[in-house]
Amino acid sequence: MYYGLTIPDLSVLLGYFLIVLAVGVVASRLVKSREDFMMGGRRFGKLLTIMFTFGAGTNAESAVGVAAQCCKTRSLAGIWYQGVMIFTLPIYWLVSPIFRRARVMTTADFFERRFGSGFMFLYALFAMFITVGYTSLALYGAAKLVEALTGGEISWQVSILVVAAVSFSYATLGGLIATVWNEFLQGTLTIVMSVLLLPFFWWHIGGLQGFQGAVANSPHAFDLILQKGMTTFWIVMMSVNTLLSMVVQPHIMANVGSAKTEMDSRVGFIGGLILKRFLTLPWALTGLMALAMFGAAEMDADHAFGATCRELLPSGFAGLMLACVLASIMDTSSALLVMFAGIYTNSIHKKLFPQSDERALVRTARAASIAFAFIVLPLCYSFTDVPAAMRFMFKTVPLMGIAFFLAVLWPRANRYGALSSFVVALGAMLYSQYILGWTGDHGLPKTILLYLALGTIAGVVVSLATPREDPGRTSRFFLLLRTPIGQEQILHDAGLMEIPGTGSFEEPPPDRSAPIPKLGPLRPSRATVWGTIIVAVIAVLLIAMIKLTAMWLRHPV
Numbered sequence: 297m298y299y300g301l302t303i304p305d306l307s308v309l310l311g312y313f314l315i316v317l318a319v320g321v322v323a324s325r326l327v328k329s330r331e332d333f334m335m336g337g338r339r340f341g342k343l344l345t346i347m348f349t350f351g352a353g354t355n356a357e358s359a360v361g362v363a364a365q366c367c368k369t370r371s372l373a374g375i376w377y378q379g380v381m382i383f384t385l386p387i388y389w390l391v392s393p394i395f396r397r398a399r400v401m402t403t404a405d406f407f408e409r410r411f412g413s414g415f416m417f418l419y420a421l422f423a424m425f426i427t428v429g430y431t432s433l434a435l436y437g438a439a440k441l442v443e444a445l446t447g448g449e450i451s452w453q454v455s456i457l458v459v460a461a462v463s464f465s466y467a468t469l470g471g472l473i474a475t476v477w478n479e480f481l482q483g484t485l486t487i488v489m490s491v492l493l494l495p496f497f498w499w500h501i502g503g504l505q506g507f508q509g510a511v512a513n514s515p516h517a518f519d520l521i522l523q524k525g526m527t528t529f530w531i532v533m534m535s536v537n538t539l540l541s542m543v544v545q546p547h548i549m550a551n552v553g554s555a556k557t558e559m560d561s562r563v564g565f566i567g568g569l570i571l572k573r574f575l576t577l578p579w580a581l582t583g584l585m586a587l588a589m590f591g592a593a594e595m596d597a598d599h600a601f602g603a604t605c606r607e608l609l610p611s612g613f614a615g616l617m618l619a620c621v622l623a624s625i626m627d628t629s630s631a632l633l634v635m636f637a638g639i640y641t642n643s644i645h646k647k648l649f650p651q652s653d654e655r656a657l658v659r660t661a662r663a664a665s666i667a668f669a670f671i672v673l674p675l676c677y678s679f680t681d682v683p684a685a686m687r688f689m690f691k692t693v694p695l696m697g698i699a700f701f702l703a704v705l706w707p708r709a710n711r712y713g714a715l716s717s718f719v720v721a722l723g724a725m726l727y728s729q730y731i732l733g734w735t736g737d738h739g740l741p742k743t744i745l746l747y748l749a750l751g752t753i754a755g756v757v758v759s760l761a762t763p764r765e766d767p768g769r770t771s772r773f774f775l776l777l778r779t780p781i782g783q784e785q786i787l788h789d790a791g792l793m794e795i796p797g798t799g800s801f802e803e804p805p806p807d808r809s810a811p812i813p814k815l816g817p818l819r820p821s822r823a824t825v826w827g828t829i830i831v832a833v834i835a836v837l838l839i840a841m842i843k844l845t846a847m848w849l850r851h852p853v
Contacts, residue, residue, distance in 0.1 A: 342564050349564055363604075385569060389824070399787075403423060409773050423635070436679040441602040443599070457673070460669060460672070491575075540698065562823075583600050709756075725747045
């Protein structure tokens with residue numbers, strides 16, 4: 297045994313490390329421009345986009361957090377820590393074309409086109425903070441899992457350094473191309489990680505009867521809704537919250553915008569989200585499995601997933617599980633690193649040094665990637681509880697989401713209203729936590745309702761009380777969102793300028809007059825209507841699967 301692992305375990309792990317680093321080296325040869333580094337040259341089809349969306353949004357922190365929450369609450373209700381997005385899946389089918397048709401490299405560019413450079417700088421700083429926070433949390437969650445898997449032989453403090461070194465290295469070399477190529481392998485391994493434990497546990501515990509007997513002292517073990525904490529109100533408000541959060545997460549622009557076609561982006565994005573929601577059930581079951589095997593009072597809940605793996609998996613499988621854990625964090629952290637570097641390069645460095653050529657900007661993006669690592673690593677060591685850290689991100693990321701929906705749903709919204717919505721929502725969130733004392737799962741839905749209501753009201757009132765945005769800029773923004781991929785001549789005719797050799801468009805220079813497009817009524821396409829119906833049916837089936845599983849587990853044998 298070495299570091300709590302056998303020779304077969306270490307062999308599997310070493311082989312995995314060599315593969316992902318090799319992919320980074322090969323992909324680095326394809327990175328010639330910012331478009332290649334940040335958007336992968338917009339070359340990815342449906343399958344790669346599915347795995348990219350799934351991998352970038354799924355990591356060990358997701359599995360560890362759901363399992364820990366189920367273990368803490370002694371209930372299957374912890375599944376909603378990642379499962380609440382099921383209820384809003386049809387909306388993402390409607391929203392996803394916005395990101396592909398925006399024809400920009402980052403969400404900061406998106407906000408600049410709608411509200412100008414001032415609001416763009418605000419979002420850029422916010423997004424860089426979010427990428428650092430998400431990556432630190434993900435590394436911490438993965439490290440706690442590694443520590444549990446190795447029986448403490450590899451501490452979580454050391455694990456953070458090892459995982460960060462590999463994932464940051466290949467992302468810095470190959471940018472989004474390396475990240476997406478590795479997502480296919482890593483996403484597959486994450487799926488394996490999610491379901492690998494179930495057959496071993498079922499045999500170990502003695503089937504359904506043994507499972508029920510082991511959790512007999514937890515009367516609400518198979519409840520999906522609790523009387524306190526994770527109530528129906530909690531689920532409803534968190535569903536709305538995830539919608540506001542998803543649209544402003546920095547990596548989503550790359551998830552959707554890097555696809556070859558509009559349909560590739562839609563199917564890939566929704567497919568990845570559906571796959572993650574499907575796997576929340578085995579993550580939640582792992583938390584109950586840990587409860588059945590160890591008891592909630594006898595272990596650190598953050599170790600629930602890892603300790604169960606170590607107890608149940610035979611030699612060789614533990615190494616495979618460890619490779620899966622590392623895959624789940626590496627794909628997320630590499631995607632966030634690329635977005636951090638891209639937002640800094642596009643939204644800050646390029647504004648300060650407008651004469652920089654493409655080679656210089658690619659070098660800057662790679663330098664920003666290295667700086668990202670030095671910022672993330674110290675923050676990783678400040679966390680003490682994965683679910684608590686997840687709640688912090690739950691409350692913080694959606695604050696900018698109000699401005700996003702004001703931007704795309706209401707032409708009268710302006711930069712002052714967008715700024716007000718963010719500032720007021722931030723103030724409401726801080727007031728609810730530090731003055732009203734709304735903390736934990738009990739206070740989370742009330743906090744969401746408060747900042748969502750006040751932030752929206754502020755955005756609307758201030759927009760109405762202040763001057764409109766430039767009519768030409770606003771019209772060209774909405775023309776972008778209405779123009780399908782492949783019909784770019786419409787944009788050229790409206791005065792928008794394509795960056796040579798890319799799929800990105802910019803506003804015409806201030807000294808160049810451009811016509812103001814006339815926009816007719818918005819008519820949804822057949823793909824939009826039928827796709828929304830199909831995704832709604834899938835969402836219902838996912839909810840039914842979760843409900844039927846809970847009923848089956850509760851049913852007397």
